[in-house]
Amino acid sequence: MSELERTRLEDLLGEPLIAPDPLIDVKQAAAVLGLTPSAVRSLLRSGVLPHEEPADGRRPTRTMRLAQVLAWAKEPSRITVAVAAGILGESATAVHRLTAVRLLNWYGGLLPLDRGEVEKLVTRRRDWLTLAEAASALRVSPEEVHDLLRSGALTHTSDVSRPVDQEQLPRSV
Incomplete structure (x- = not known):
């Protein structure tokens, strides 16, 4: 772990990193992951986020290893x-x-x-246009663009706010 990463983690955890892989609580895990503590508790309950098993005869805890939290954070986000x-x-x-x-x-x-x-x-x-942008590019009214989409002359992108793919417009326009 780089010194910069170590400093960042110490700031997030609110305490110095003494052990290489310390146990952290829900609040600290939330800070590291950028989530709320209730979201972290929910992830723990669902088993998505790994946690430490309690010792025999002890109450269940909500602590986890910092390395496991960091590894989980690097998974497909x-x-x-x-x-x-x-x-x-x-x-x-x-x-x-x-x-x-x-x-x-x-x-x-x-x-x-x-x-x-x-x-x-x-x-x-990035290449999808609003009705107004498509109308301007085609030099027609937005209603005519609607008609072109309805008739199938232009294929709708399924994005209501950006229904026209710029690739469909003639290059000379």
């Missing part, structure tokens, strides 16, 4: 709707709409979306 909305530059409602039309997969739970899929959609949407 699952994110919340709010984070996805920030990445896409859209509202949470728009993110739900994108999952409803299957432009994004919905995995459920506290972290229902995959960061990689969201980032790929951002890249794909």
